[in-house]
Amino acid sequence: MITATILIRPKEGILDAQGKAVEGALPALGFTGIEHVRVGRIVELHAENADQLEDLCEKLLANPLIEDYEIEIS
Amino acid sequence: MNWGVLQFPGSCDERDALHACELADQSSGGQSRLVWHEETDLSGLDGIIVPGGFSYGDYLRAGAIARFAPAMTAVADFANAGGPVLGICNGFQVLCESGLLPGALLTNEEMRFICRQGDLIVTEAESPFLSELEPGETISIPIKHQSGRYFAPPEMLERIEANNQVAFRYGEGHNVNGSLNDIAGVTNEAGNVLGLMPHPEHAVDAFTGSTDGLKLFRGPAGINA
Numbered sequence: 001m002i003t004a005t006i007l008i009r010p011k012e013g014i015l016d017a018q019g020k021a022v023e024g025a026l027p028a029l030g031f032t033g034i035e036h037v038r039v040g041r042i043v044e045l046h047a048e049n050a051d052q053l054e055d056l057c058e059k060l061l062a063n064p065l066i067e068d069y070e071i072e073i074s
Numbered sequence: 075m076n077w078g079v080l081q082f083p084g085s086c087d088e089r090d091a092l093h094a095c096e097l098a099d100q101s102s103g104g105q106s107r108l109v110w111h112e113e114t115d116l117s118g119l120d121g122i123i124v125p126g127g128f129s130y131g132d133y134l135r136a137g138a139i140a141r142f143a144p145a146m147t148a149v150a151d152f153a154n155a156g157g158p159v160l161g162i163c164n165g166f167q168v169l170c171e172s173g174l175l176p177g178a179l180l181t182n183e184e185m186r187f188i189c190r191q192g193d194l195i196v197t198e199a200e201s202p203f204l205s206e207l208e209p210g211e212t213i214s215i216p217i218k219h220q221s222g223r224y225f226a227p228p229e230m231l232e233r234i235e236a237n238n239q240v241a242f243r244y245g246e247g248h249n250v251n252g253s254l255n256d257i258a259g260v261t262n263e264a265g266n267v268l269g270l271m272p273h274p275e276h277a278v279d280a281f282t283g284s285t286d287g288l289k290l291f292r293g294p295a296g297i298n299a
Contacts, residue, residue, distance in 0.1 A: 014225065015252070017181040060142075063135055063171065065178045066225060 001046045004053055005072045008062045009040030040067075075099050075295040077106035078119040080149070080165070082140050087126035087162065087275060094275040095123065098291035111143040121158040121294050122149055124165030126218075126273060136179065136221045137167030146172055158202045158294040159267045163219055166259070166269030175260055175269045176234055177226035182219070183252030191283065192217040192272055193245030194258050199238045201265040202294040212245055213286035215277040222271035224253035224260075234260060241268050 010016040016038045023037040043061055047053060053071050062069040077095035081088045088108055095106040109116065111129075116122065129140035140146065146168070153159045153174050161169035169175040182188060191214055198209040207213070226234060231254060234240060242259035249256045251271070259270025274287030 014180065015183065015223075017183055017185045017223075021185045060138060061134070063138070063178055065227060065230075066180060 001048060002050060003074050004045055004047055004050065005074070006043040006045070006053070006057060006061055007040060007070045007072070008043065008057075008067050009038055009069075011066055011068055014066055075102055075104040075106075075120045076118055077104065077121045077123060078109040078116055079106065079123045079125055080111065080145055081108045081125075082111045082127070082129035082143060084129045084131055085125050085127035085164070087164075087273065088123075090273075090278075091123045091125045091162065091275040094278045094287060094291050095121075097278050098288050099295045102295065104295075109145055111140070111145045114144050114148045116148045116152050119152075119157075121160070122152055123275075124149065124159065124161040124168050124269075125275070126163030126165060129164055129168060132164070135167075135171070136164060137169075137171040140164075140168045141172035150174060153262070153267050156264065156266050160203055160290065161267070161269035162273055162275060163222070163271055166271055167221065169267060169269045174267050175262055176230055176239070177224055177257075177260060179221050179271070180223040180225050181221050182223055182250070185220075187218070187220040188222070188250050189218040190216070190250070192248045192250065192258075194242040194248075194270075194272060195245050196242060197238070197240050199241045199261050199265065201241060201261045201268050203268045203290045204241060205293040205296055206289040207293070213277075213289070214284045215272045215274050215287045217248075217250060217272045218276075219251070219271055222251040222253070224251075224255075224257040224271070226254065231255065237263060239263065239265075242270055242272075
């Protein structure tokens with residue numbers, strides 16, 4: 001079995017409301033000099049092989065209209 | 075007219091939608107019913123509603139898992155054969171995720187769940203669901219969602235606009251979620267599939283302030299009559 005870590009994040013140029021909310025909270029907590037916060041998600045899984053992972057990302061794990069994904073295999 | 079209203083685990087507006095179907099179609103004696111997500115036989119049904127709610131917990135993305143429900147394969151066949159399909163709120167998200175409608179719904183610009191009455195302007199799109207409505211007409215129906223910000227990449231958006239596939243736009247001051255071009259609802263190219271974020275099935279009785287929603291449900295019934 002291989003272990004895959006799949007990183008999914010909002011496409012560049014799309015307003016990421018979650019990232020914006022996190023960024024908005026930073027000054028109140030004393031964090032300065034931080035900008036362009038974007039929030040995505042990570043999916044970890046075990047698979048017999050890597051062949052179907054791209055298809056899996058395209059069809060389910062990511063929505064290619066609004067999200068980019070990267071597959072890392074270890 | 076016999077409507078089938080889909081029911082996923084996590085749906086919550088299916089009974090209101092069924093009630094709206096029955097109210098809109100009182101005279102014809104139609105037999106509308108709920109369709110469990112594992113059903114694949116839609117024979118005898120003249121129209122399908124994909125209702126609002128939180129199908130499969132909305133895990134991953136709203137509508138992402140529901141599109142793989144057995145019933146959705148049957149709905150895709152039904153839609154491709156020209157059958158009228160209406161997706162409301164989560165149902166709109168499911169139809170977009172399944173590729174039956176163009177675009178995607180993102181989290182509202184202000185991150186908040188919005189629940190309020192909203193004005194929608196009817197466009198010149200062609201769809202059986204719009205046949206009882208006039209282009210330019212304003213209808214007032216409830217909005218209640220957290221992920222309703224309509225988005226399509228520039229080329230897709232241009233194509234949707236050029237094909238008159240925008241069915242409803244939010245009225246001035248009513249684009250509460252940051253949707254591109256004030257889009258509240260779209261159709262497929264043929265017009266038989268329509269999805270919108272606001273809830274026509276919650277505006278069917280004067281007791282709750284508006285009966286404008288009934289007009290969407292009456293449209294296909296008029297065509298089939």
